[in-house]
Amino acid sequence: MFGNLSLFSVNAVLITSADDGSRIFAKYYSAPHPPAGVSAHSTDYPGANPYPTVKEQKAFEKGLLEKTNKQTSDVILYDNRVVVFKLESDVMLYVVGGADENEVLLYNVVLTLRDALGILFKGATDKRTIVENYDLVSLAIDEIIDDGIILETDPVLVASRVSRAPAADVPNIKNIDLSEQGLYNVWELGKRRLAEGLRQM
Secondary structure (H helix, E strand, O other): OOOOOOOEOEEEEEEEEOOOOOEEEEEEOOOOOOOOOOOOOOOOOOOOOOOOOHHHHHHHHHHHHHHHHOOOOOEEEEOOEEEEEEEEOOEEEEEEEEOOOOHHHHHHHHHHHHHHHHHHOOOOOOHHHHHHOHHHHHHHHHHHEEOOEEOOOOHHHHHHHHOOOOHHHOOOHHHOOOOHHHHHHHHHHHHHHHHHHHHHO
């Protein structure tokens, strides 16, 4: 049989400092609803958050850094979890899944995250850039994963959805007349356009 098949593939996404293992970004996922007949506080069903408290999360992250510092591969089994990771400048990007998850799929997620951040930050994916652009990092991760479900693995698409609008496309608010007369003029223009549109029908 296929065992516990679930869309909830990702347990956590972590970005830590490669030097001391300090947490830069951490998001642990949990399925919004446990399966029928399972306690709401259980952590042994597919999609459950295996580390519900901050203390457990920090202990997991500390052990994870110690384990990955000695590794030459990008995929390990740690604490009965498949962990894929990438070292990028002075940060470590981790994607954590269940022990029976497809490591190729999880590896694709960490590559998508690395490449999307590379596009957004023009190749300067380091601790300082991530902290200064925390909003973009958070949005990129939300575009890739939602509640532990992998939504997107195309880094170009993720970066295009997250990137800020160019300054030239933003209307210049200084040129907008917000006085009573200016608002009245806009109202009259709208009425005229609506009347013209109705006459043409």
